[in-house]
Amino acid sequence: MPLRAHIRELRNRVLLATLGLLAGAVVGWAFYPQIFAALQRPVVELASRRTEVIALNFGGVATPLDMQIKVALFAGVILSSPWWIYQLWAFVTPGLTRRERWTTIGFLAAGVPLFLAGAGVAWMVLPMAVGLLAGFTPQDAVNMIDAQVYLGFIMRMVLAFGLAFLLPVVMVGLNLAGLVRGSTWLGGWRWAVLLTFVFAAIATPTADAISLFALALPMVALYFGAVGVCALHDRRADRRALLDEDTGAASDPADRSAAAEPA
Template identity: 55%
Template sequence: MSLLEHLLEVRKRFVLVAVGLVLGAVLGWYAYDPLMELLQAPLKEASEARDIPVTLNFTGLTAALDTKIKVSLFLAVFLTCPWWLYQFWAFVTPGLTSKERRYAFGFVGAAVPLFLAGAFMAWLVLPHAVGILTGFVPDDTSNFNNAQEYLSFVMRLILAFGLSFVSPVILVALNFAGIVQGKSLLAGWRWAVLIAFTFAAIITPTPDALTMILVALPICLLFFGAVGIAIMHDRQVERRYADVA
């Protein structure tokens, strides 16, 4: 594909992803109230544990509306994750054979549960994080959190966990597209482990090492699994070329 064709393909995929997000946001708009109850649950738990007011605070007339729009878009990301993950696959693998294109089902089938698993792990970490952070609030005081700042914090946490769990599947997609070789990935395993632990240290909002290790280990295991799949795929490609030659 020429550079212009690549740019047109990028625009096409972005438009398709945007359409999916808009439709998902419409559904998210109607699911706003129960979702807000879930998002506020860690604050309520911290409030009960500390016996101090820990709640959201909406500042400004438009804050509640802005928050509802943001939460709707946030939910849209989850509702449409099979759609935008498929668009990524369709963009990076246009040169595959018809047989290999069928792997798109496997890619989406693996990426979606991994993304949701990462998001679920973030959800498990969130109450622990809120409990530790509110532990620094002095006694006999209140902790009023700006609604948009709190929701941005939660969204970044969940999306970062979800995408980190999908990253090994993305490496496999890049390998199938011929962009990266399995041996190259294996050669950089030390950097991959370092990046996984560094990412875990940055993204986990708690100072304890146990949470960081629990986040980093699954990412490392998924990376080595992706490397194994990439190496097996490279061997299949080499045998196919050898048979043709």
């Protein structure tokens, strides 16, 4: 596919993914009260256990509206994840054979649950992170948490965890497209483990080891699982290529003898 066609395809996929996100954001707007109640629950539960005042603060006149828009878009990203994950895969499939395009079902069956699993891990870690960070508040002080800062904190954690869990799916996709072999992924496992822990340390805002390992260990396991899938695909592809070569070599003498026979 020419470069211009690749750019056009990318533009179309981004547009379709954006439309899906906006559709999910409409649903998020409609259910904003329920979503916001769930988002602030860690703060409410923490405030009920401590003596000092801890609450979300809307610091401006337009802040509640801005907050509702951002929450709706955040919900749209989560709700439309099957759609934009499919668009990501559909951008890769033009480089695949017709047989390999059937893996779209497997890609979605793996990608969507992995993204949601990563977001779920972040949601489980979130109360602990909020409690640990707010725990530094002095005894008789007031901790009025800026609502937009708090939302940005949650969005970074949930999306970072969710996208991190998509790494093995991207690895397998690049392998199916013939861009990276499984042996290449395996050869860089030391760097992969190191970068995984660095990413986990950055993505988890708390300094506790539980949050770090809760993200890093599943990512490492998923990385090696993807390496195994890539290795199996490479073995089948190499076997198929060798069989094609043998079939072609076996047919050459017959073709030459047929061509040498007098008409």
